[in-house]
Amino acid sequence: MIIDAISLLMLGAGGFFVFMGGVGALRLPDLYTRMHAASLTDSLGTILTLGGIMLQSGWSLATVKLATILFFLLMTAPTSAYALANAALMSQGDDAPPAPEG
Amino acid sequence: MYYAAAAAIIVTMALALIRALLGPTVYDRVLAVNMFTTKTVLLVSLIAFLSGRPDFLDLALAYALINFVGVLAVLEFVQKKRRPRRLP
Amino acid sequence: MEVLGHYNYWVFAFLLTIGLYAVIAKPNLVKKLLGLSIFQAAVFLLYISMAKVEGGTAPIIQGGAGEQVYSNPLPHVLILTAIVVGISTVALGLAIVVRIREEYGTIEEDEIQAQDRDR
Amino acid sequence: MDMLFGFVLLTLLVVTAVAVVVTPNLFAAVMLMSIFSLLMAATFFLLDAADVALTEAAIGAGMSTVLFLSALGLIGAGERKRPVRQWLPLSVVGITTFTLLYATIDQPLLGDPAAPVHQHVAPWYLEQTPLLIDMANVVTAVLAAFRGYDTFGEVLVILTAGLGVLMVLAGGARDRPEPERRIGATGLRHHLIPRVVGQLLIPFIVLFGLYLQFHGDFSPGGGFQAGAIIAVGIVLHSLLEGESAGRAIVPPRVLVGLMIGGALLFGLVGVAGMVLGGNFFDYSVLGADPVGSQQLGIHLVEVGVGITVSGTLVAAFHAFADREPA
Numbered sequence: 140m141i142i143d144a145i146s147l148l149m150l151g152a153g154g155f156f157v158f159m160g161g162v163g164a165l166r167l168p169d170l171y172t173r174m175h176a177a178s179l180t181d182s183l184g185t186i187l188t189l190g191g192i193m194l195q196s197g198w199s200l201a202t203v204k205l206a207t208i209l210f211f212l213l214m215t216a217p218t219s220a221y222a223l224a225n226a227a228l229m230s231q232g233d234d235a236p237p238a239p240e241g
Numbered sequence: 242m243y244y245a246a247a248a249a250i251i252v253t254m255a256l257a258l259i260r261a262l263l264g265p266t267v268y269d270r271v272l273a274v275n276m277f278t279t280k281t282v283l284l285v286s287l288i289a290f291l292s293g294r295p296d297f298l299d300l301a302l303a304y305a306l307i308n309f310v311g312v313l314a315v316l317e318f319v320q321k322k323r324r325p326r327r328l329p
Numbered sequence: 330m331e332v333l334g335h336y337n338y339w340v341f342a343f344l345l346t347i348g349l350y351a352v353i354a355k356p357n358l359v360k361k362l363l364g365l366s367i368f369q370a371a372v373f374l375l376y377i378s379m380a381k382v383e384g385g386t387a388p389i390i391q392g393g394a395g396e397q398v399y400s401n402p403l404p405h406v407l408i409l410t411a412i413v414v415g416i417s418t419v420a421l422g423l424a425i426v427v428r429i430r431e432e433y434g435t436i437e438e439d440e441i442q443a444q445d446r447d448r
Numbered sequence: 449m450d451m452l453f454g455f456v457l458l459t460l461l462v463v464t465a466v467a468v469v470v471t472p473n474l475f476a477a478v479m480l481m482s483i484f485s486l487l488m489a490a491t492f493f494l495l496d497a498a499d500v501a502l503t504e505a506a507i508g509a510g511m512s513t514v515l516f517l518s519a520l521g522l523i524g525a526g527e528r529k530r531p532v533r534q535w536l537p538l539s540v541v542g543i544t545t546f547t548l549l550y551a552t553i554d555q556p557l558l559g560d561p562a563a564p565v566h567q568h569v570a571p572w573y574l575e576q577t578p579l580l581i582d583m584a585n586v587v588t589a590v591l592a593a594f595r596g597y598d599t600f601g602e603v604l605v606i607l608t609a610g611l612g613v614l615m616v617l618a619g620g621a622r623d624r625p626e627p628e629r630r631i632g633a634t635g636l637r638h639h640l641i642p643r644v645v646g647q648l649l650i651p652f653i654v655l656f657g658l659y660l661q662f663h664g665d666f667s668p669g670g671g672f673q674a675g676a677i678i679a680v681g682i683v684l685h686s687l688l689e690g691e692s693a694g695r696a697i698v699p700p701r702v703l704v705g706l707m708i709g710g711a712l713l714f715g716l717v718g719v720a721g722m723v724l725g726g727n728f729f730d731y732s733v734l735g736a737d738p739v740g741s742q743q744l745g746i747h748l749v750e751v752g753v754g755i756t757v758s759g760t761l762v763a764a765f766h767a768f769a770d771r772e773p774a
Contacts, residue, residue, distance in 0.1 A: 147242040154249030157280065161253030164260050164276060170268050173260070177272055181279050188246060188283050192290045201295030204302060205286060211305040211649070212282060218645045219275050219312035225639065226312075226319040227268040251456050258460055261483055262467050270479040274486075278509070281486045285493055288450070294386060296667045297498045299660070300489070303505045303673075306653050307680045311482060311513035313642055313687050318475075318517045320636070333455060334557030337495075340458040342548035344465050346541045351469045354537035357527045359474050359520070363481055367465050370488055374461075377497045382566060383559035387498040388586040389667065390578060398561070400496040401570040402586040406595060409587065410602040412503045413672045413757055416512055417609035420764040423519040424616040427768070430523045437528055 146194035153187030156180045170227055178220040185212050243291055250284045271315055278308040337378035344371035356438040358426045362419055369415050373408045380404040454494045461487045475525040478516040482508060498668040499587045502660070506676035511761055514683055518768040580732075581742045583665045591670060592746040592753075596729035599749075600714055603756050607711045610760030614704070617767040636688050646688045653681035661754050665743070671750035675757025682762050691769050703763040710755030717748045 163176025189209045193202050254277060261273035282301045289297040344367055351364020380401040388402040430436050433444055464484045471477045485508025492501035556563035573590050583589045591599050636642055654677075661674035686694020698706075718729040726733035731745025 150242050150246045153283075154246035157246075157253050157283065158249045160276070161256035164272065165256045170266060170272070173269065174272055177276050181276065185279060185283060188250075189286060191246075192286055196290060196295060199295070201290070201298060204295070204298040208282065208286065208298065208301050208305045211302070211652070212279065214645055214649065215305065215309040216275075216279060218642055219309040221641045222309070222312045222316040222639070223268060223271050223275065226271070226316040227266070229316075230268075230319050230322075247453065251453060255456070255460060258464065258483065261480060262463070264476065267473060267476050267479065270476050274479050274482050277483050277486050281490055284490060288453075288493065292386065292450075294498075296389075297387065297493070299668055300493060300498065300502050300505055302656065303502060303677065304486075304489075304509055306649065306656055307506075307510040307677065307684075309642075309645075310510040310680055310684050310687070313636065313646065313684070314514045314517045316639070316642070317636060317687055318521050321521050333451075334560075335552050335555060336455055336458060337558050338552035338555050339549060340462055342545055342552065343462050345548060346545040347462070347465045347469055349544060350537060350541045353540065354534065355469070357474070359516075359523065360469070360477070360527060363468055363477055366481065367468065367484070370484070373488070373500070374491065377492055377495050377500060378558060379563065379565045380497065381495045381559045382561050385496055385559075385561075387496045387668070388574065389498070390574075390584050390586060399574055399586070401566055402573055402590050403570050403595075404565070405497050405500050405587045406591045407598070408497075408500050409503050409591065409670075409672060410599055412500070412507055413676065414602050414605050414609075416507050416515070416676075417606045417613075417760055417764070419512070420515050420761075421609045421612045421616070423515060424613040424764075424767065427519055427522045427771070428616055436523055 142194050146191040149187045149191035149194065153184050153189075153191060156187060157184035160184060171224070174220060174224060178216065181216055182213065185209065185216070243287060247284060247287050247291075250280050250287070254280045254284075271312060275308075275312060278304055282308075337374065341371050341375045341378070344368075344374065358429065358436040358438065359423075361438075362422045362426070365422070366415065366419060369411070373411065376404040376408050450494055454491065457487055457491050457494065461491065472527050473525055474520055474523075474527055475517075478513065478520065481516070482513050485509070485512065499585070499670070499673075502668045502673050503676070506673045506680070510680035510683070511676055511765075514680075514687075514765060515761075515768065518765060522768065522771055522773050580739065581746070582739050583743065583746070585665050585667065585669075587668075588664050588670050588746065588750070592749045593729070593731060593742055596718065596749065599753070600718065600729070603711050603714055603753055606760050607707055607756055610707055610756075610763055611704075613764045613767050617771060637690060643688050646684055650681050650684055653684065654678055657681065657754075657758075661750065662747070664750060665746070671753030672757055674750075675754040675759075676761060678754070679758040679761035679765075682758070683765050686765070686769065691766070695766060695770075698762065700763065700766060703759050703766070706755050706759035707763060710752040710757075710759060713752035713755070714749050717745055717752070721745070 160177050160180025164173045167173045167176055189205050193205045196202050257273045257276040261270045282304045285301040289295055348364045348368030348371060352361050355361055382398055382400045385398040385400045388399040426436055433441050464480055468477050468480045485504060489501045489504040492504055574586055577583060577586045577589045581589045581593060657674045657678035660669035664670035682698060721730040721733055722728050724733040731742045732738035734745050735741035
């Protein structure tokens, strides 16, 4: 019962953070701030959402798989954020914002 | 609440798509692709759980494992363009 | 819901023609290949939509329950192989485009034809 | 509710497709294409096609982006804008759309169990697979056993395309320097974070590929998906450590051998059935127990598929990545 309540709460909060990340990525002014919004909320939203499902499914193979997915996502998402920021920086000078494509 | 979370994820997918359409730089689009992948993993996990067939989580696992290879390829692509063709 | 029962097929039609437009109207060869991929994806969508059965689940038989409805496995098989064939043919197309670019210095169709006329 | 999600995803799919065609920058178009692939996979998943969604994920998440980008590195990403007479293509496209939409009126509704597609062979496959092959995943059974001919043909197409890529890109090479002398051979070696994480994940990627390969009879998976995932693992190594290191772990000759060997294994299993007194691709005669031999045959054939697919994809990647921009 309590576990149900916690997991529902986590799912709700996860959905909220995911949505806020989307809003941030859409409305913030330049690439690096958008990246900031997207990657931070991605981590928290992922943890909360997958955690909520994990609590619901109890001790089973599904939980193990979900934990694995969560682990890999937490490894790869910052890595791709790093690679993206590097690529954006490298394509321009050191502090100039990336120019529009042409 | 599951459906609320799933709806939030789909709306966020739409927002990321708008970002991908607006640009203005190609890196904004790569960022949108990145967000989109995470959202797909979450959505697939939720739906696999809701439909009661958790063995379909393999799809989410595949995305979680190999999504970053594409972004690394972007980094490599940019790096290759910047570097001189050959050593003297 | 009755009205939207054909929605998948409408999307199929639009995707198919978007891909077709890219193939016939865009002079850039890589754009043509991307259009071909969209065209292909439209066909995949058509097949998979036809395989869906209301209330069914993926055709992986679960022990016990005999009453479970499964979606049609045959289109899944055809499309599964077609996806991998699709990427390898796209790779072949890209290889040819790379060679064209090396020989002609451009991948715009009209410029290539102009160069061919001059020869 | 799932239906509603499906509609939203399909609408996003159309928007993305239009954007791919309209975008003037090819690099941006490739990025949009990978969003397209993600949406496609999610749609397939919602339409109960777990195996197909997994294939789309395995191909679309890594391999297709990598191939397109490494080709764009040789081609350049700009598309020149010029006024083109649009009325002819637009009218062709308009008429085609109208015809297709008109044709959908007679289609059965989505998910209608009485649709003609579901009447002919599909019920037979679903009924007979547990009896004849005793395999949970009907898709794998149909793929490798009931429609072995088709799949063999597809594998040969993949092999031919892969050999075609190698042949097309083998010609016309300018004075090619030794791999060590090129700066391009370093890969992402001086980026610490991707290198550590990538090297950590490569074993897991290959392990996951092997799991899909050998667990494909109980869950979504099989040779096609496994081959693509393992190929991504090997390609990741070349991206991180540079082309020459990537070629060192699986040399090109070995790759060609693997491509051909996999297809050959598939064909030989079929021929073995014929030699032992059955039909071509009849696995039930391979051993004493017909059901067990069917499973043995399916596993062998799937291994052949996996080897050919991963060999082809890795070889295609190397063919692009090893080339100097013109």
